[in-house]
Amino acid sequence: MENAPHILVESLSVSVGSTPIVSDISFALPRGQVLALIGESGSGKSTTALALMGWCRHGGRIASGTIRVGGMAIDRKSEDELAALRGRYISYIAQSAAAAFNPSRRIMAQVIEPALIHRIMTRQQAEAKAVDLFRALALPDAETIGDRYPHQVSGGQLQRLMAAMALITDPELVILDEPTTALDVTTQVEVLKCFKTALASVDHGRGATAIYVSHDLAVVAQMADRIAVLHKGRLVEEGPAEQILRAPQDAYTQSLVNAPRPVPAAPSAADAAPVLSVQGLTAGYGKVTDGQPAIPVLRDISFDLPAGGTLGIIGESGSGKSTLARVIAGLLPAAQGQVLLDGAPLPPTLEARSLDQFRAVQLVFQNADTALNPAHSVRRILARPLRHYHGLRGAAADRRVAELLDLTRLPADVIDRPVTKLSGGQKQRVNLARALAAEPRILLCDEVTSALDTVVGAAILSLIEDLRRDLGLATVFISHDIHAVASLCEKVLVLYGGTPVELASREAFNGPEHHPYTRLLLDSLPTMDPSWLGATPAPIHRGEKQAGLCPFLPRCDVAIAGICDHQPAPPKTGDGMRWLCHRGPIKHDKESA
Amino acid sequence: MKQFASLWAKAPAANRIAAAFVGFWLLLALAGPWLAPHPVGAFVDEDVFSGLSARFWLGSDYLGRDVLSRLLYGTRYTVVLGLGAALLASLCGTSIALAASLCGGRVDEVISRLMDTLISIPSKILALVLVAACGSSLPLLLLICALTYVPGNFRIARALAMNLAALDFVAAARARGEGKWAIAWHEVLPNMVHPLLADLGLRFVFVVLLLSGLSFLGLGVQPPYADLGSLVRENISGLTEGAPAILAPALAIALLTVGTNLLIDAMKPEGQ
């Protein structure tokens, strides 16, 4: 029994109606090992993983093939029998804990539910065990966190709470579906560490068998014993992690392993007068009292952007990256400071801006799914700004639309398709094309790649880069993808909690010296090296941040006692960079890739 | 129309039947009066509540009038008033809702109060007063029915608009410098169409119900004409002997309303 594979999948096909989603998938996994399913979205990796629970989304069904988990023939079981397995022997950790937790029920109730459904413990036992798991998962105040509602805890914590929910029944098999994709790199480190230990501890230390679904090879490298690569619903390669990472056989796998890096951008005329300059910008939500909003989001931001220049803005979620874009675009009036377009101040509110000012500044939204009106066709979406800004109609408009499609490398035949029928990449291109339709001076790109697969994302980035070069657009790049920013942008602005902690030229940023927070970000980027996770220290949390002091203080591991916790961090300038810290720039251990 | 044709092509049988029904009723509403074998008010039968016969296909009513003829006229009234009022209500409700959701603040507050006022006056009593004051006429009936169902539509439309207004593509339009109404028209409204259609179907049913309610209170379509509800009402005493005079209109109402709603359900795109 032990040496027999714990999981055995043979020529599995799942299809919705007659169209196959995945076909002819086969793999085996010994007990206690972790198999990673790698692939782009739509490659069928989640479908395959869920099939192991006998679950198919959107009215799909297991068309053919066999699935064995332990002794159990999943493909033969009835709905009731499957229900008896799910959450008991096989449990699931979903991608977005925020969405997968029921917003209106307390966390504890949801965490222990599997144990209660399958009647394997009493409520008290279950709750006790849950609290133990909370501790094991390094969750703060483990005793009380269960009394909260999902919206009252952070994303990283929720993800770990979901792990507790999955492990409460000591399952034989845990399925992790992109469990850290939605998290910041820093949080990802903690969560990965927790998962690793937790999984290992299951089944009296023998460790649970696990399926880890992800698109990020680096992450997978840390977790998996074996890797299966899926592409367009087919299994292209499967084998030990080492082998797949070191010597991938299949061409597609190779393309994944040495993922395309955006080419370093050509420098723009650096001395050109700033087309956009932001001066002492403070903004936030709620009532503004003498320049301070009730809920401040951004504090004292300043930077210049020359025509055709690029500025990258990085930081964790909640650092105010997107808010900055919204302020520049006029969606959120600034409380203090001003935004200058060609040296002339931009009115803070939309109402006060002129058509030309609107046209000059174009915002490309993060999520193309919500940024494009689902009721419209591509043509209508692109024609709208053409008519609005340039009064183009009929044939003229159509011609321009065609040009835009061509410019953004979209096939001409999408023109009359409803956007809901486009792929993620295509949507993002339309999203981009809409901004370009205005023929803007400044392009604000807000996390334009975050919703996309690496390959597609890279393509979009290089597209933007080309456009920048060809059209001389000044671009502001908001992204959590530090690599991309580092290579694309001439200047990089690092935000922490709305405060600009570092503003560096590309050279300086790619150099070794950084603000401690920047350094933390860089260190948190996983690498292909399987030992990376073990080597990286878990981020620290020390109390709450206090007004007036360095906002990063609670998480800073190089803080100087007696100084950092007494005076506000002073702004300093060095060659090619400006930062906010008592210390000089900190060298960070690894070279930034 | 093209859209409809494609819908027809891929609609399941049930939905085609629904569509066929509605088409049938619309046809009757249009052609009814010409098809009617007897004048709507003429006392053509010596007997009352007579059964199906060659001369009176659907028998005669409580005054010995030809049921078929009255049914044909009644259909016209019900369809015109019902759909008319429902459409009117949705039109007003939705435009007001859009205004409220886009202007927000004071305007929204005031409008909402007005709607509360309207909705909390029992419609039949409103009808009673208006009819007593202005005398019963088709436009008035139309107005009353519409007025009654504006608030309901407003609530739904407003909720929809509010949700949509929070989405990025609306923000995008604002950042583009589009005006309120352009946004309402180009961005918000297109995404409200289908839920509003479903609502329209339900409103239609309610208007039909309200109409028959009004006829019960003697406020509805005035004799000798009658909407389907009034036909049921005036022949109610024939219920004991199960006279076609009452069964026919009752059945007609059920088929008409159910058909309409099935059709509307069918018109939803796969997305929703």
Place this chain on the structure above:
Amino acid sequence: MVGGMSGSHRQQSLWPLLLRRIGSALVTLIMVSVVIFALAGLLPGDAAQEALGQSATPEQVAALRHEMGLDQPAPVRYAQWLAGMARADAGQSLVAGMPVAEIIAERLPNTLMLAGMTAALAVPLALAMGITAAIRRGSWIDRAINLASLSMVALPEFLVATLGVLLFCVKLMWLPSLAMVSAEATWSETLRSCALPILSLTVVVVAQMARMTRAAIADQLDRPYVEMARLKGASLSRVVLGHVLPNCLGPIVNAMALSLSYLMGGAIIVETIFNFPGLASLMVNAVTSRDMPLLQACAMIFCSAYLLLMLAADMVALIANPRLRAQ
């Protein structure tokens, strides 16, 4: 399901809202009274004429008008009425010659009882229908419920009611055909005599509520947390009852409140058919006899009933949703 730490959130957020709502409720009430007053102004004739009827002589009318204070200009009369209301005095009925409060007191309990009992029957029924339909989305049961509810709404209520009477009262003689509620009647008697009115009203309101329930639930069924719960091994019904319902309580309760508010003023037809001494027929009566104080009183009651229901609905929605509560 509420308590512990979130209790405090509730305290903080409910009171101001409550006060705001009461404020706007007052505004609405005043608006309604103005509208009613204006509308009634459109009516031909006045209380004096209607009271004296066909055989009135001009002197009589004049005298009676003066008696009723109808010879004063409308704004004055409205002001007087408003002042009275401020003192919680609904005034004297013009035709019955007794305090409006007394007349209302006679009927309000009946109406409330009828509405209450109907709600007690209709709400669970609607929930059951809606939930079943939602769980069996797309199945024949779903379609059947959909059709049934539609035709339920469409068929004139008087037809439904009359059918009931013919069957249960005339043919089978099980139930009385009149809803003669009286103080001395025992509960069981009252229930028997109100059975048919309740049934008829239920038929009218249940459909809308059921449809809304179904819609609200169906809208949630595609959410990730539902899939998550299913992948914990929970049955669909457990998921719907335990996970989905709390999340769509808001819209459901709202729809219910809307439908139930119909039970007050909308019961006119049922009241007529079963000779039920309720408020709706009283209001009609007040219109035909031009009895302004009575008319206003009824309007006020219906309006406040509606507002209260809405308020209650919002409160429930608030309590059901921890996120809203926290704000």
Place this chain on the structure above:
Amino acid sequence: MMDFSRRSLLAGMGAGLMPATAWGAALPKRGGSIRVATQSSSTADTLDPAKGALSTDYVRHFMLYSGLTRIGHDMIAHPALAERIESADRATWHITLRKGVHFHQGGELTSADVVFSLLRHKDPKLGSKMASIAAQFTQVRADGRYGVVIALSGPNADLPAMLAQSHFLILRKGTAKPDGNGTGPFKLAEFKPGIRTVAVRNPDYWVSGKPYLDRIELIAIPDEVSRINALLAGDVQLINAVAPQSTKRVESSPAHVIATTPSALYSNLISRMDRLPSGNPDFIAAMKHLVDRPLIKRALFRGFATIGNDQPIPPFHPYYNPHIPQTTLDLDRARWHINRSGLRGVRLPIYAGPAVEGAVDMASVLQEYGARVGLDLAITRVPADGYWSTHWMRHPLSFGSTNPRPTADLVFSLFYKSDAAWNETGWKNPRFDQLLMAARGEVDENRRRAMYHEMQAIVHDQCGSIIPVFISLIDGLDRRLKGMNPHPMGGLMGYQFAENVWWAA
């Protein structure tokens, strides 16, 4: 009818009070309780006879109070609380009250009560329905404990009949707000306006042996179908205003029966004679020939009606003039008159509404035939609510409805006298007015009858009041309810069934 000598009084008793027809065959039986449903009731329900407006009020008042006289089945007034009522000149009347009659709440009936009850109608504030008639009372004074003297502005032989109306029922002296304290067959137990009236047997009612029932609950069911259902379901034992279409249903029930009362109730088309074109005699003549009376009787009233002849006195009335030729549907003559009137093709609106029974249908019948003779009648339908105050008599062509009145004189003087408040057609006919006055004072019965015959002829020939049919009143009752004896003054035995019926179960 000469002055009330004892003989005539006894005769009166006979004709008036003895159950005559099949209904009364069985012997009266005491006890039992019934529920009665009329068609109309509202918060305006009153205990004040003077304000009685609806059938429910009349029934209630006749249960609680008694009048000085009452109309018999012979349409003639017979003494009630008045033992004798005499007059030499028809202008001054001497009433002698019955002795030993007591009010429910104690106290014997005296002349003071009668004087009070009659004089209060002259106070406009009271809003009495009989104000116009009371105006004829120049003086009402007590003449001893049991004597009352009424002086009239002019002679009126019909005073006894007029006093028989429910509005003139007798109250206790000084009653500001009537509370049911009368001398009637039943005492008030419960009264809720618009909801119900409950009355219990008055043990010391002045008519010995009556009433028979212990208890009567009086409610109203406005909806006709519900009213029938309530009867058939056994929830009520007696209802009025059964629609002709519903008689089948009642008759088909073994336990129930209908009671039909041919009455003087009529719905008439009013053609204003003081306006044009409705005043044009040819137009009126044409209209009278356009009325298909048999059709109206058959289709609208399923035969429950008596063909009318455009004058308000029904065939079964003592003063009916049988010699007037019946006007019938005659399109040729109608066409001839229309052409003479020059109204061919002129659009004439007729105001009709549910307030007047059958009005809308009658109008559409007229419309149909009118079209055939080149008359363009346009039916304007108006709601029942407010009809009497806004439409009745206000347009050249509208519909009116007249309830049975106890005497020919009342009908004529209320609706046809030139200066009458509701001279519907607004006609002025000196000869008619003169006859009306003369008839009031006329002593010789034959001459008087002759005068009434001539008045009917004049109205028939010249008045714009078009009366197609007299509508019969239909009650429905439980077979076990005995003693119901249709009364031409109205349904429910002229609203006076209470003391006459008994429960045979």
